[in-house]
Amino acid sequence: MGAGALTAGLVRTGAMAAETASPQNSITPDEALKKLMEGNKRFVGGETIMPNRSMARVRELAKGQKPFAAFLSCADSRVPVEILFDQGFGDVFVCRVAGNTATAEETGSLEFGAAVLGAKVLMVLGHEYCGAVKATLAGKEVPGSIQAVLDPIKPAVAMLKDKKAKGALDEAIANNVKLQVAKLKESPLLSSLIKEDKLKIVGAVYDLDEGKVTLLT
Template sequence: MSIRHPQISLSRRSLFKFGAGAIGTGVLTAGLGSNLLAAEKTPVEEDITPDKALQELLDGNERFAKRKRRNPDQSYSRLVEVAKGQKPFASILGCADSRVPSEIVFDQGLGDLFVCRIAGNIATTQQIGSLEFGSLVLGTKVIMVVGHERCGAIQAAIKGAPVPGNIGSLLEAIKPSVESSKDKSGDMVETVCKANILAQIQKLKSSSVLSELIKAEKLKIVGGYYDLDTGEISIVS
């Protein structure tokens, strides 16, 4: 069952209340537009909480893995509905790998997920800013950092060979997880991938905006590990 949520209206006072003064209210007003800051309210179908949002993600993934997808919120009427404004219930920080498309593996549709994708699912300054926007302005209740089996970025970081262009900047962000995993047993790629997921979660939690939302019990940040062979997501903790 898909979750619907009300559009929100954010005042300058509410932005400061949640520690968002650093974002700059002038930038928000000028850059995001009045439609986001004073959106029309829509009916609430369910009282969404971070726990319920997480369960919706896990339920959707279970349907996907068991080949029982419902393909919700993918109709033309849904397209028309979300064209007027978005209210996703969850955010995903996932790898750019083409085999892990969030809306498909979580069995969601248009307007349900706020997705940031980057090789190695690393939390860059820009990714953190995007997720702050998704949680504070759009109201997502859970952020899941999703890594996956046999990740190429993780493999390259472990190998440590020189790489061209800006690829190295991605690998540098993963290297601390490589170092912290050297003495651990088991599959090295999986171990580093899970360590990297947890490291990126800590980066997100260091955000003043996201940490305030967590304290107010309006947000939860969790990790997920995607199995390429089964399609299943397991929680990383």
């Protein structure tokens, strides 16, 4: 082995040691959000780096996870969070339920992701053409237990001035995201993390045609 290869090996070992000493979620909430948005930018631009998807990463994570972000997203097959934010194993803690609503179970899971695992940003991610919001807007009878999924979306639909208006679905989707963000902020555990600058909760909508995630203010 040449000196160059040996040095490269030592540098790699050093980098790995540094990674262990400073977990990937030892960053600020703003840095975590920036990391997500940069990942989505790579995805939209066709410049994905597909990080953290090696078997070495899988084995390393078996010892424990330190995701830097958490999500409340829809179950929709067109919204795979890791892919559209260009992340890999152990990066994002994701709760998915049709209509991305903060039910007790979802809130509890997200409290675990933030308070125990240390995720620094929690994103409620709605998406264009959401079937759950669409069905709530339509208000027709649905089979099985589906109504239980639609009930928490009703307040977002009730906020609409005109349910038949063009753009009513998009508006209901955005309303729903904002309401779920507000609901998560009611969690004493999550709000104490926000006060300590250890967490940020944001709302966003995913554009199915363009692949772009836009933050809601």
